[in-house]
Amino acid sequence: MQDVARQSNGRYKLGPGTLYDNLQKLMKERIVEETENFSTGAESRRRYYRLTKLGRAVLSTEIARLEEAIREAKLHLGFQRSAL
Numbered sequence: 001m002q003d004v005a006r007q008s009n010g011r012y013k014l015g016p017g018t019l020y021d022n023l024q025k026l027m028k029e030r031i032v033e034e035t036e037n038f039s040t041g042a043e044s045r046r047r048y049y050r051l052t053k054l055g056r057a058v059l060s061t062e063i064a065r066l067e068e069a070i071r072e073a074k075l076h077l078g079f080q081r082s083a084l
Contacts, residue, residue, distance in 0.1 A: 001013070001014045026049075026055070031051065032050065032055055033050060033052050034047055034049055035050050036048075
């Protein structure tokens with residue numbers, strides 16, 4: 001949760017309910033999976049997740065969809081084609 005806030009310069013903040021509910025959904029859909037936990041001490045409670053092969057495909061499709069939406073928005077707003 002702190003990493004999200006830090007990496008987004010404070011623009012995004014996740015609460016534990018939002019984060020863990022979404023992680024459970026993504027795991028159920030086999031988009032992410034929990035990895036082995038190699039931490040010790042206080043860090044041993046921390047869980048680690050990674051994208052599955054399906055997750056990478058879903059992410060790639062979503063990136064393409066968003067890039068197309070941005071291209072369309074720029075065209076409708078009058079941006080020059082060469083600037084795309």
